[in-house]
Amino acid sequence: MTDTVTTREAFVHPALFYRGAQQYVAGTVPFVLAGLAAGEPVAVAAPPDRLQLIRDGLGARADEVRFVDMTEAGRNPGRIIPAVLRGFADAHRDGRVRIIGEPIWPGRTPVEYPACVQHEALINAAFTGREVTILCPYDAAALEGGVLDDAWATHPVVIDEDGETASALYDPEAAVARYNEALSVPPGAETFFFQGSGQLSEAREFAVGHGERMGLSGPALEDLALAVAELTTNSVIHGAGGGTLGIWPEGEYVVCQVHDAGRLMDPLAGRRPQTPTRPGGRGLLLVNHVADLVRTHTGDPGTTIRFYLAR
Template structure:
């Protein structure tokens, strides 16, 4: 009789840390950092500024060996966190186990931002399957709504609370991605700029830029908007094989550029993972330039909204 070897455990670990105070925050994360450093593992911390200062003060001289980012800057758009924060660090250290603290959801995230945040947390699991990486995501129990914590239980296979470490009975990341694939409300009387062929790209880009100036977008951000509009329309022409309708308006102090086409976006990680060759660079660039990107896709078509803060 031949013995059957048990399957190797998944090397990727993705816990949510539920904390109720600064003390619980430090008790859960400082040992995670110092144990990694002692083992010679690369460690990155990407959390909101005040939390970063809290951790670096507690770590003392060890903080100099940690890669630190302010998540409110690097991850303001949740769509760029996987490629621009997590993968950028992990890919530099493929020969060793990597430890990352990432806090993309904090009190103060808007209702417009949150669906993209929840989808990001769910998609981390698909993006890092098989990778020798641990990503701990802290959640402020005192400051976040109960629904956010419920989503965290669905997007993280492991939960850390105080000294407890246990698997989440509610883990269902695909359900979260689908639930926040929300249809958008109508945009009122926003002008429509139809891009049916590549020849329409330049005129549409000029009209979008002119409209943005009248809506108060600073001159320094006009080139970003022009690139976003161009890539949105070109993506529709290339991948949907259909015309793109571009719209632009101001909403809650932000400039919103929207693209609609009749194609269906089947890869939820499109634009969120590092590009391979020339494939996927357009959506990746949009995520890099915009302050927020939201998407709704179905068999009837796809709408992508890119938000820019003046």
């Protein structure tokens, strides 16, 4: 007996390479309208000027669409899956959901970019089997060629002016690995070695003291305390009982990182929204929520989580 199994992946994740406003509108507005016509909930998360183009193109129907400023909600790429994409998709579970998500724009810095690619790659694992369509526009005229090469690796399908092409270069795991870059503490950083739960308070107070001296105050300083507590607690529980904390100023940010000997085996750690009744597993998610950027490195020497807070 022959079993014919048709595997049609429920999750659809095309990249849209556009050049100029006209192509942007042509690639996004009909996509939104088709979703609305099918009765699908639609959200658009993009930089404000792009949101405006889509709003203008939709006219009165814009009221039926949820618009999200990606430069705010998605400033930290690690927050986009839990807070923006799954936030919207999980709230509409009875049928297909349609989202435009533009996480990479020309202003993204070299420090942010590796986290952006990893985010794009991990969308595939995060939504496997889900009735969700996420279209990711790329400004092909302004972004460097290497960015588009990465988009071919993180999206199974690419749409451009020539139409729709299945990507022969699609390999999201390789893209995650390619940007799994070592994160060393720069010279001059303040460092603190902690071992055991008895030093968690000291580690937190060390970070808060230096963070304040480096220019953090108010809610940002409280977020620093929270993030450091979560990361150092993770190190004590999962990372050989301790680790190293580093903190330093960098441009408009205070940067803090925690390194331990553990190995982060779950690439989606910190990117799954937790159901409200689940008792644990919110540490990395918290850091993704409060930080302006989170970078991670995991490998043989252990795991490093680095986060940035604007001062």
